[in-house]
Amino acid sequence: MVEHEDRLSRVFSALADPTRRDMVARLAAGDATVSELAAPYDVSLQAVSKHLKVLEDAGLVSRSRDAQRRPVHLDAEVFDLMTKWIERYRQQAEERYQRLDALLDRLQGRDNDESKDKGAAG
Numbered sequence: 001m002v003e004h005e006d007r008l009s010r011v012f013s014a015l016a017d018p019t020r021r022d023m024v025a026r027l028a029a030g031d032a033t034v035s036e037l038a039a040p041y042d043v044s045l046q047a048v049s050k051h052l053k054v055l056e057d058a059g060l061v062s063r064s065r066d067a068q069r070r071p072v073h074l075d076a077e078v079f080d081l082m083t084k085w086i087e088r089y090r091q092q093a094e095e096r097y098q099r100l101d102a103l104l105d106r107l108q109g110r111d112n113d114e115s116k117d118k119g120a121a122g
Contacts, residue, residue: 007058007059007078007081008081008082008085010057010058010059011058011059011060011078011081011082012082013054014054014055014057014058014060017051017054019041019043019051020051020054020055022040023037023048023051023055023061024055024060024061024074027061027072027073027074028076031071031072031073031074032071032072033069033070033071033072034048034049034052034070034072037052037072052072058078059075060074060075060078061073061074061075
């Protein structure tokens with residue numbers, strides 16, 4: 001469990017940066033080289049490589065060799081880990097909202113009953 005939490009922390013930390021989130025979004029459409037990833041940004045290739053290193057350390061991307069090309073590939077499996085974590089807390093929040101809705105319904109029912117009792121007495 002601790003290992004998953006550490007990995008999850010690295011993933012969320014890596015995605016905290018808007019440039020890295022944009023790179024992940026672009027890699028979701030397909031593999032790209034460092035140069036291709038750097039194109040829309042006004043930063044050096046070294047800065048892009050540093051961003052990619054953070055994403056790689058978090059397990060979000062990997063690099064491979066394809067002849068002279070070194071494409072960067074999005075490792076989508078890590079999103080399963082994030083989705084499971086988010087879903088667990090979403091379900092807990094949903095259960096709390098359902099309990100609150102039930103309580104409010106009961107309270108509204110009491111208010112309506114009391115209003116009817118006052119109307120019948122008057």
